[in-house]
Amino acid sequence: MSVNVAILGATGYTGAELIRLVSRHPNLSIRHLGAHSQAGKAAGEVLPNLSDDLATMPLLPANEPLSADIDLVFTALPHGAAAASVKAALDAGKKVVDLSADFRHQDKDVYAEAYGQGHPHPELLSQAIFGLTEYARDKLKGASLVANPGCYPTATLLPLLPLLKTGVVDTDNIIVDAKSGTSGAGRSAKTDLLYCEVNENVRAYGLPRHRHTWEMEEWACAFSGQKAKIRFVPHILPMTRGMLATLHLKGSNVAAWHDILSDQYAKESFVHVLPQGKLPQTSGVSGSNCCHIGVSVTGADEAVVVSCLDNLLKGAAGQAVQNANVMYDWEETLGLDVIAYWP
Numbered sequence: 160m161s162v163n164v165a166i167l168g169a170t171g172y173t174g175a176e177l178i179r180l181v182s183r184h185p186n187l188s189i190r191h192l193g194a195h196s197q198a199g200k201a202a203g204e205v206l207p208n209l210s211d212d213l214a215t216m217p218l219l220p221a222n223e224p225l226s227a228d229i230d231l232v233f234t235a236l237p238h239g240a241a242a243a244s245v246k247a248a249l250d251a252g253k254k255v256v257d258l259s260a261d262f263r264h265q266d267k268d269v270y271a272e273a274y275g276q277g278h279p280h281p282e283l284l285s286q287a288i289f290g291l292t293e294y295a296r297d298k299l300k301g302a303s304l305v306a307n308p309g310c311y312p313t314a315t316l317l318p319l320l321p322l323l324k325t326g327v328v329d330t331d332n333i334i335v336d337a338k339s340g341t342s343g344a345g346r347s348a349k350t351d352l353l354y355c356e357v358n359e360n361v362r363a364y365g366l367p368r369h370r371h372t373w374e375m376e377e378w379a380c381a382f383s384g385q386k387a388k389i390r391f392v393p394h395i396l397p398m399t400r401g402m403l404a405t406l407h408l409k410g411s412n413v414a415a416w417h418d419i420l421s422d423q424y425a426k427e428s429f430v431h432v433l434p435q436g437k438l439p440q441t442s443g444v445s446g447s448n449c450c451h452i453g454v455s456v457t458g459a460d461e462a463v464v465v466s467c468l469d470n471l472l473k474g475a476a477g478q479a480v481q482n483a484n485v486m487y488d489w490e491e492t493l494g495l496d497v498i499a500y501w502p
């Protein structure tokens with residue numbers, strides 16, 4: 160079976176990663192690359208990693224209609240701008256995996272609070288499936304619109320959910336201290352992302368309440384039934400890709416937490432709980448769709464749980480392809496079975 164794909168936002172960092180993944184996927188075929196300021200150029204003029212047929216594909220404007228033979232659309236656009244393209248694709252009968260935040264909240268008021276702007280198409284929110292794949296498979300099968308989770312929410316929810324579900328975490332005392340490489344902020348020019356501002360530097364940002372906090376709390380509750388208060392502080396580091404979330408947790412039965420996590424993910428292809436005593440590192444997952452989790456018991460009623468993923472893979476394009484595989488009822492690892500590059 161071959162499914163024809165459009166990638167909108169193909170010139171951005173997650174769009175480029177989608178091109179890389181989709182081009183080696185046995186059941187997906189790239190038919191349309193959409194861009195905005197770079198529209199009109201050939202893809203290879205903007206993306207130095209492309210060659211041959213991919214390099215000569217035209218970058219089409221964002222409002223270019225999707226041809227009838229396109230089945231699936233990945234929208235890798237800024238939030239706010241994505242919603243219109245998602246609606247146009249759905250109206251044209253396409254399936255959509257949206258990598259932006261536009262469909263990650265069930266309530267338009269929560270979206271407005273988190274993003275400081277009204278939702279452009281609130282009527283579509285109820286049909287979006289939040290695609291944290293390991294927790295949403297039943298709903299993803301046959302879905303038309305998948306809201307791909309944010310990178311920080313994915314890095315936080317994967318280690319947190321099994322512990323919340325078993326009721327061992329103190330839900331008032333969750334601290335998530337997280338770090339990201341600069342590709343997490345996208346490719347568009349911003350002064351605070353210039354080399355001189357990021358290199359040899361580490362800083363927190365997004366406080367007092369980073370917009371991903373709403374997403375984490377909403378889906379922590381939806382998937383576990385537990386209302387959790389999450390104190391989340393992200394930091395930007397001078398590296399290209401990679402994300403590490405350190406969860407400082409209190410609760411009961413901490414000696415069992417490693418087993419709880421290991422049992423939950425024992426059969427998963429992409430979520431791996433490291434052996435007791437080992438903690439994950441970003442270079443262990445770079446370029447792969449994996450999330451690595453480690454646990455360290457730090458007291459009678461407290462533990463530190465660390466998770467790592469590649470923000471452009473399991474945090475974005477990789478999980479988007481994983482979700483597409485589930486939507487079409489294919490092997491979930493299709494096109495994603497690469498181990499991390501090292502060193």
Ligand SMILES: NC(=O)c1ccc[n+]([C@@H]2O[C@H](COP(=O)([O-])OP(=O)(O)OC[C@H]3O[C@@H](n4cnc5c(N)ncnc54)[C@H](OP(=O)(O)O)[C@@H]3O)[C@@H](O)[C@H]2O)c1
Binds near residue numbers: 236238342
């Ligand atoms: N980066 C990450 O690690 C990450 C992780 C998870 C989710 N996300 C989300 O994924 C989406 C894409 O992120 P990114 O990092 O790939 O962004 P990016 O590198 O800034 O790329 C944005 C893309 O959208 C296009 N674009 C910009 N403004 C547009 C507009 N008004 N209308 C239509 N297209 C427009 C750009 O086209 P031109 O280049 O032609 O201008 C570019 O292709 C965002 O919503 C982001 O929050 C990102």
